[in-house]
Amino acid sequence: MYTIKDVAKLAGVSTSTVSRALSGNIPVSEETKTKVMKAVKELNYKPNLMAKGLKEGKSNVIGLIIPDIQNPIFPSIVRGIEDAARNNGFNVVLINTDENIDNEVAAVNMLKNRWIDGFIFATATSTENSKHIYQLIKENIPVVLIIRNIGEDFNSVVTNNCEASYEAVSYMINRGLRKIGIVNGDLNLNLYMERFKGYREALVDNELEVVDEICFNSSNSGLSCYELLKDYFSKEKNRNKIDGIFATNDYKAIEAVRAIKDSGLKVPEDISIMGFDDVKISSFIDPPLTTVSQPFYEIGERSVERLLGLINTKDLTNKKVEVLDSKLIIRNSVI
Amino acid sequence: MYTIKDVAKLAGVSTSTVSRALSGNIPVSEETKTKVMKAVKELNYKPNLMAKGLKEGKSNVIGLIIPDIQNPIFPSIVRGIEDAARNNGFNVVLINTDENIDNEVAAVNMLKNRWIDGFIFATATSTENSKHIYQLIKENIPVVLIIRNIGEDFNSVVTNNCEASYEAVSYMINRGLRKIGIVNGDLNLNLYMERFKGYREALVDNELEVVDEICFNSSNSGLSCYELLKDYFSKEKNRNKIDGIFATNDYKAIEAVRAIKDSGLKVPEDISIMGFDDVKISSFIDPPLTTVSQPFYEIGERSVERLLGLINTKDLTNKKVEVLDSKLIIRNSVI
DNA sequence: TTGAAAGCGCTAACAC
DNA sequence: GTGTTAGCGCTTTCAA
Numbered sequence: 001m002y003t004i005k006d007v008a009k010l011a012g013v014s015t016s017t018v019s020r021a022l023s024g025n026i027p028v029s030e031e032t033k034t035k036v037m038k039a040v041k042e043l044n045y046k047p048n049l050m051a052k053g054l055k056e057g058k059s060n061v062i063g064l065i066i067p068d069i070q071n072p073i074f075p076s077i078v079r080g081i082e083d084a085a086r087n088n089g090f091n092v093v094l095i096n097t098d099e100n101i102d103n104e105v106a107a108v109n110m111l112k113n114r115w116i117d118g119f120i121f122a123t124a125t126s127t128e129n130s131k132h133i134y135q136l137i138k139e140n141i142p143v144v145l146i147i148r149n150i151g152e153d154f155n156s157v158v159t160n161n162c163e164a165s166y167e168a169v170s171y172m173i174n175r176g177l178r179k180i181g182i183v184n185g186d187l188n189l190n191l192y193m194e195r196f197k198g199y200r201e202a203l204v205d206n207e208l209e210v211v212d213e214i215c216f217n218s219s220n221s222g223l224s225c226y227e228l229l230k231d232y233f234s235k236e237k238n239r240n241k242i243d244g245i246f247a248t249n250d251y252k253a254i255e256a257v258r259a260i261k262d263s264g265l266k267v268p269e270d271i272s273i274m275g276f277d278d279v280k281i282s283s284f285i286d287p288p289l290t291t292v293s294q295p296f297y298e299i300g301e302r303s304v305e306r307l308l309g310l311i312n313t314k315d316l317t318n319k320k321v322e323v324l325d326s327k328l329i330i331r332n333s334v335i
Numbered sequence: 336m337y338t339i340k341d342v343a344k345l346a347g348v349s350t351s352t353v354s355r356a357l358s359g360n361i362p363v364s365e366e367t368k369t370k371v372m373k374a375v376k377e378l379n380y381k382p383n384l385m386a387k388g389l390k391e392g393k394s395n396v397i398g399l400i401i402p403d404i405q406n407p408i409f410p411s412i413v414r415g416i417e418d419a420a421r422n423n424g425f426n427v428v429l430i431n432t433d434e435n436i437d438n439e440v441a442a443v444n445m446l447k448n449r450w451i452d453g454f455i456f457a458t459a460t461s462t463e464n465s466k467h468i469y470q471l472i473k474e475n476i477p478v479v480l481i482i483r484n485i486g487e488d489f490n491s492v493v494t495n496n497c498e499a500s501y502e503a504v505s506y507m508i509n510r511g512l513r514k515i516g517i518v519n520g521d522l523n524l525n526l527y528m529e530r531f532k533g534y535r536e537a538l539v540d541n542e543l544e545v546v547d548e549i550c551f552n553s554s555n556s557g558l559s560c561y562e563l564l565k566d567y568f569s570k571e572k573n574r575n576k577i578d579g580i581f582a583t584n585d586y587k588a589i590e591a592v593r594a595i596k597d598s599g600l601k602v603p604e605d606i607s608i609m610g611f612d613d614v615k616i617s618s619f620i621d622p623p624l625t626t627v628s629q630p631f632y633e634i635g636e637r638s639v640e641r642l643l644g645l646i647n648t649k650d651l652t653n654k655k656v657e658v659l660d661s662k663l664i665i666r667n668s669v670i
Numbered sequence: 671t672t673g674a675a676a677g678c679g680c681t682a683a684c685a686c
Numbered sequence: 687g688t689g690t691t692a693g694c695g696c697t698t699t700c701a702a
Contacts, residue, residue, distance in 0.1 A: 001474075003679055014689045019681055026682090029687060049450050050389045051679030054694050059385060069410040070615060078404055082431055091445070094429040096417055110426070115384050139336075226619075254619045261621060280405065284561075284589045286596060286621045338695055349673045354697055361698095364671060386695035389678050 002043040011039035022047070061091045062307060063116040065104060067123045069096040072251070072279045073296055074122070077146065080300020081120065088308055090117075097123060105132045118142035118307045124150050126188050142310035146303045148189055149321060155310065157303045157322045161191050164292050164326035165198025168274050169246050171328060173206045175335055177244035177272055181214030183225050183252045195248045195276065214242055218252070225252045229259035239265065244272040244334065250279040253289055257333070272334040288331035295324050337378040346374035357382070396426045397642060398451040400439060402458045404431040406586070407614045408631055409457070412481065415635020416455065423643055425452075432458060440467045453477035453642045459485050461523050477645035481638045483524055484656060490645065492638045492657045496526050499627045499661035500533025503609050504581050506663060508541045510670055512579035512607055516549030518560050518587045530583045530611065549577055553587070560587045564594035574600065579607040579669065585614040588624055592668070607669040623666035630659050 008015045013032055020026040021036040028036075039045070053059040062085055066074050078094065085092045093111065097104040104123060109132075111119075124130045124145050133154070136143050145156035172180055182199050185192040200210050216232070218225040225247075232238050247253035253275035257267050267273055267287055275282060275291030282289040302322060310316060343350045348367055355361040356371040363371075374380070388394040397420055401409050413429065420427045428446065432439040439458060444467075446454075459465050459480050468489070471478050480491035507515055517534050520527040535545050551567070553560040560582075567573050582588035588610035592602050602608055602622055610617060610626030617624040637657060645651060 004681095005679080015679090016681075016690080017688060020688085023681085027687065032687080046444065046447055048389070048679050050385050050394065051694090052681080053385045054383070054389050054678090054696090055680045055682085057694070069413055070407075072407065075404040075410075078429075079431060079433070091428060091450075092430075093426060094413075095427075096414060098414070109381065112381060115426075254616065258619050258621070281589065281616050284593050285619075286593070339697095340695080350695085351674080351697075352672060355672085358697085362671070367671080383695050386678090387697080389680090389694090390696050390698085392678075 011035045063119045067099045076296035077300040080297035084301040084304035144307045161194035162198040165195040166202045169202035180244040183216045183247045186219040226255040233263035246274045250275040250277040268335040290331045290334040342374045346370045398454045402434045411631035412635040415632035419636040419639035457482045479642045496529035497533040500530040501537045504537035515579040518551045518582045521554040561590040568598035585610040585612040603670040625666045625669040
């Protein structure tokens with residue numbers, strides 16, 4: 001591996017001239033520039049980014065913390081982030097925390113040195129559980145939250161969970177459904193709270209009642225969404241208490257479909273299912289899922305743009321929550 | 336952010352003493368060690384890994400190159416790699432190339448400096464398309480290939496594709512199926528070649544014929560697996576030419592199920608489907624997929640162990656292909 | 671057991 | 687427009 005010295009020697013100039021010729025933004029005569037470039041090519045010289053980073057006090061690396069790489073929404077986000085980062089000369093270090101706060105704190109501490117110019121988190125939960133993120137801000141390290149956020153405290157890029165849920169449930173009501181249940185996720189997460197809110201408001205605005213019994217939640221029962229519903233429908237008296245289910249993500253929707261079928265009921269004839277996310281597989285299951293499509297790739301892109309803005313200006317005082325729109329995708333799982 | 340100097344000053348010792356106290360493997364008196372540790376804690380000092388890396392000529396970072404983060408087999412592999420790396424004090428930089436060789440070459444060049452102590456590739460295709468990987472070896476940079484490999488030229492961790500396919504197809508035959516087609520992937524990839532080989536050998540050993548017409552391949556036709564099969568079954572004369580399909584991955588299997596249903600046929604009553612990979616969703620589709628489970632997490636772990644071995648010994652001459660076993664998962668998509 | 675000092679590869683302030 | 691030089695934060699000789 002050659003260094004800038006080797007290039008300088010071969011080109012017959014000083015190391016600083018090489019540095020300048022390569023950086024481009026400091027004037028160097030055309031003649032020396034070509035000499036330098038020739039030497040660079042001849043040696044196949046690649047600058048040592050660690051030395052550069054050490055000198056400049058930055059690394060051109062973004063840390064991306066995601067809670068569960070097995071969740072199929074993240075691949076699209078990651079691609080948006082990587083593409084945007086690549087276009088701006090940044091690398092992405094991806095850390096998967098497995099929804100484990102200790103893993104996350106450890107990862108952040110490990111990366112918190114000059115390795116990382118900023119963080120993108122898709123993991124924020126409660127104020128309580130996000131002390132390490134507050135700490136980052138306190139230490140003046142740029143942070144952008146995506147998907148999950150905590151109030152107005154942070155720079156973040158999220159989607160219009162409440163409105164999109166309102167629209168989805170309203171659509172179900174317009175299709176004639178009157179007994180719509182919900183399968184929800186962890187209500188400590190803002191996004192599930194908001195989807196719940198949208199669901200309730202749509203019911204109320206259409207003069208339907210919110211029935212506690214059919215507001216299912218797999219995350220506080222220890223049972224999977226599949227088990228919860230299978231169990232519910234195993235009781236004869238429950239089988240006609242529901243004519244539709246709003247699942248707060250596609251995976252839960254797919255589990256719900258399975259549970260309903262395994263209970264001897266039909267989707268959507270007996271029970272309609274609305275999903276949320278529009279994961280790739282959703283169009284292939286049976287029936288193809290009617291769902292809410294979130295702009296994952298764009299979330300990724302925007303989060304990088306926002307983060308680079310913070311890194312460049314170093315102005316972390318001006319927080320802003322950016323809300324992107326989701327849209328309803330109509331397939332065949334709602335009657 | 337504090338430096339080693341700040342710690343030294345606070346502890347009243349020299350920077351080298353701090354360095355030694357922290358590294359652990361050079362004798363320092365208990366007394367000074369406690370002084371140093373106290374200062375470290377007080378300042379919440381974290382060593383600058385870039386400076387350390389610059390000095391030591393290594394980075395403790397592994398580059399992981401994957402072709403398609405949307406493919407659901409990769410999340411599990413990534414987790415295996417991350418866990419193993421983390422346990423050994425390494426970070427993982429994940430780059431997704433989108434199956435685009437230019438992206439990949441660019442990524443490798445970008446990372447090839449001292450940023451990266453070694454690479455794990457899940458992208459190798461043909462010798463032709465893998466010149467940059469050969470180049471890496473030539474430059475003495477440790478490389479491990481996973482999932483996809485190229486002959487015996489590289490250190491790699493793969494699964495027993497041929498044997499597992501043989502077993503899967505034999506199982507179908509034992510269940511009474513006699514007209515088994517295959518839906519294959521890119522035959523430039525060794526793994527699909529081997530799955531094809533296992534399929535053919537199972538047929539031949541059971542005195543069944545390999546019928547070209549029912550060896551489908553979506554990657555050289557420009558049509559998706561879904562379109563290919565839908566098209567095939569739209570011709571009345573084809574509808575009883577097949578009683579089973581061996582899909583060479585679960586995604587293709589799911590597409591096949593959809594195509595068969597959309598053609599008015601039943602799975603598995605009319606046509607059985609065997610998948611490959613055992614992706615998470617496979618147990619939830621209808622019918623739950625009988626498939627071959629690959630040890631993805633373990634592949635990830637092993638690849639890190641192998642790579643760290645190469646990094647530590649710097650002996651890149653001794654190539655070895657490591658083959659892990661897959662196993663058949665019986666559900667309901669084969670009769 | 672400890673401190674002083676050199677140097678990893680690079681950039682930028684300063685001098686010319 | 688170009689060269690000289692100091693220094694980013696760390697580890698590791700060399701000397702004491």
